[in-house]
Amino acid sequence: MKKRVSIKDVALHVGVSTALVSYVLNNKKEGRISKEAAAKIRQAAIDLNYVPNQIARSLKSQKTNTIGLIVADIANPFSSQIARIIEDEAQKNGYSVIFGSSDESADKTQNLIFLLLNRQVDGFIVALPENAEKQLNYLAGIDIPFVLFDRYYPEVETNFVAIDNYKAASQAVQHLMANGRKQIGIVTYQTGLHHLSERKRGATDLIQNTSLEVNVRIDHLKEDVDAGIDRLLKLDTPVDALFFTTNLLAISGLKYLNELGVKVPEQIAVVGFDETDAFDLFYSPVTYVKQPMEQLASQSLRLLLDAIDNPGAKQGVVIDTELVVRKSSVS
């Protein structure tokens, strides 16, 4: 690879000091630089194909204009949609994004934090996995700006952006009840993650019957969903509705209902969480809780940029969701 062109090469080419080149290319010292010199320097920069070295600039300025984004899995549409919006917003503000997937593991999260730290990111947007209090404390301890995204720890004072999971689940169940469903099953993950606990609580506070809960182990997704649905269908009074607290659970559950030949919504009404093409293609388009992705992502970035400029104050944002009602839940 050819040696990259530095400010020194430009200076040498024109016959001036590197300082002058820097001043010109950064439009500093306006009016104190001769038009001829400025013109020659700009031309030389173009001719030589000069590209400023952000690395050197960062070293000097102690700012990389880079943010670290830690999501559960960038391959998951929820994460990647968020990533896309953050990318755009970041770019508008002169920032780049380095991302990492934690796979819901606290250890991987810690590794990513180290990795991003030694790349000197100016701040983090993090969706923390379960049992990551240590990582949270670490971040808080080194006093670097960060925003908790999607999941947060209400007992710790941090910047965070999240939806009102309790309300979202509550609305979903109320909707099912309003449509005459009496036995509403809830399919969720067996996890201590705050956001999922809230979804569960939002639903069960209305249902008050623990035998209608299915708690799926994350590493036995299909198995536990199928078994759970089997159980709910064989109750003395079988369920007439299912509320799935995540995307993946809903898709897995709907596949199984298809296999069983259960009719939606005639036999079972269904409400899912998050938007996905799959919900549209189902023969009864699926009612779902819609998260305001734009807001979630852009608010996260805004809070982070605020925190970078002003490390003191902590802000929390809770955003409402929308229940998109379609055929799968009304009969």
Next chain:
Amino acid sequence: MKKRVSIKDVALHVGVSTALVSYVLNNKKEGRISKEAAAKIRQAAIDLNYVPNQIARSLKSQKTNTIGLIVADIANPFSSQIARIIEDEAQKNGYSVIFGSSDESADKTQNLIFLLLNRQVDGFIVALPENAEKQLNYLAGIDIPFVLFDRYYPEVETNFVAIDNYKAASQAVQHLMANGRKQIGIVTYQTGLHHLSERKRGATDLIQNTSLEVNVRIDHLKEDVDAGIDRLLKLDTPVDALFFTTNLLAISGLKYLNELGVKVPEQIAVVGFDETDAFDLFYSPVTYVKQPMEQLASQSLRLLLDAIDNPGAKQGVVIDTELVVRKSSVS
């Protein structure tokens, strides 16, 4: 934010030179450093919470251990799945990934190239949009390692990784023919993108009837798909099968077939491209061309790392796809 701890702080704390600290922490000069000094330095690094500054290191070493990934849209599952695999492989090799979405625009691609270049990435993996010859030449001209991914320009000698699009489409159509379909419609984008042209060519070489083609404008997706399907259904001999050359086209098309109440596969057999949950949830699980994501991504990274180590040689890799046959195409 607290000042970050540098090697200098560690040196000062122990009472040695920064050089010695560097040697110890990098395990250089093995055996030529006293055990006591080494131990004290390592301890101090831990006590002070020292994190090496990759920016400074990069400046010195002229290597950032960062690669730039330019995809069409990170929010698109194809891109994000690829990104995830590249992320993992990159991390194993000590690299980080900075990504950008081009939105199929050559200008945005150029901007991303500049942005990533001044962040001094060691190389690029790029899915080029249409009419991006200029960007391709630019990359080749500045002599930076890069790998074209998914789309490539056969007339230019570069590193590339792609699937055999012609063969993939050909297999899909042959499969439909083998199942007795006589009038096979093909729904594709109106574009000069090489990979899509190849898919189209693979299909039309077997079909030989231009009235069975639907060329959708990318910015009028739903509109053109719907109109195209309408037309194909009203032909004197209406189509009895549809081959969609992309994921989004297939999903849009299937939604419309649902609206029309057209039965799949009884009336129309369907083959799609790429894997998606939506295909599973359709009442007749959809037959599709499966791209080997793992291979695509990891080969791209391998080629790039090869190119970084050895900028001379150019490699091209073409990978075969697999047709996953399900209910939507067999009657």
Next chain:
DNA sequence: ATATAATGATTAAACGATTAAACAAAAATA
């Protein structure tokens, strides 16, 4: 006892940019 080798550490330059401070030359003011 002296020259040589091995050990353990330091010095200083470099990477590419920024920027306060210094400087020379020209222009304005006294």
Next chain:
DNA sequence: TATTTTTGTTTAATCGTTTAATCATTATAT
């Protein structure tokens, strides 16, 4: 004309690391 101001530019330090070159010591060989 002498002095001050303004203008245009350069000098040099700095950011945090790496690393070749160098320098003391101490150990070993002659």
